[in-house]
Amino acid sequence: MDADKGPLFREGLRALAIKAAVFDLTSDERLAEVAVAVPVDEMTHAMIAQPQLFARIADRTGFHLIHQTGQEHTDYEPDSFTHRAYRLAWGEPPARYWLVKDEVDRRVKILTARYASIGMDRAGREHDIEFTAP
Template identity: 80%
Template sequence: MSATMPTPAEVVGRATQVMAAVMADEEFAAFEAATLGYSSDWQCFTGFPVIERWNLDTDKAPLFREGLRALALKAAVFDLTEDERLAEVPVAVPVDEMTHAMIAQPQLFARIAERAGFALIHQTDQEHTDYEAGCFTNLAYRLTWGEPPSRYWLPAEEVERRLKILTARYASIGLDRAGREHDISFSAA
């Protein structure tokens, strides 16, 4: 194993294997149902809402697939390098948010990963949401599955632009710091 970053082409085979193994696993249906059923608790104001005309019901299944692809790419890099930091490749904010929903099913996902023979790579303090066209993840994704859906794979600069819009909208209804605080008195409401 190498502690240097592989090329995007070098991860294609392993990412494809990981994705296929996860989807073929005996507990995949339960994992998918648990992840998507958890959606009523997805209350992040700065993750999924950066998607234009975000709709939980219609977007959650495609985002689930994209989250799996992101984790498969991370697993492939880890398999080639055995380096968790290198494996934390750039992921678009909405896709990263979905990976959090997936990892919130730890027992199911750990058993699937063990049977499929890959490591789950995701540590929030090491993640990179600086995804952009031409970055490692973008190139590896394109070689593995084709063009990433631009609805979900938003460049970091566009995410920042949209967050400014969202933050202003949230503030207009009393949700400050992009939904991280408010001064609503529920007893008075």
């Protein structure tokens, strides 16, 4: 986590910048919800959990923060709009953080099986463990 937090924070900012740019061009929040890779999306959630900080950044820089959890797309793919926009702005996105949908799906299957093997369901949000009183 120590090695990834800085670079992943930068990627989260870049994803939000792409969303803000699309919104500035279109004034359409739905179109601004461009496809983002799952690790980057998770970082944007952590970042947005600091609303006062982001409100100050948005006010200072004049951008509109766009992130609608119910409308987000985590089906990032190479040569998608997001990938092309990122490349034009900053070069090739780091593959470590910009995982394509098939790779995310593969990893989720592995994690789901591991969670299930210890009695956890729904990505660790539910369990069927019976607790008994001491």
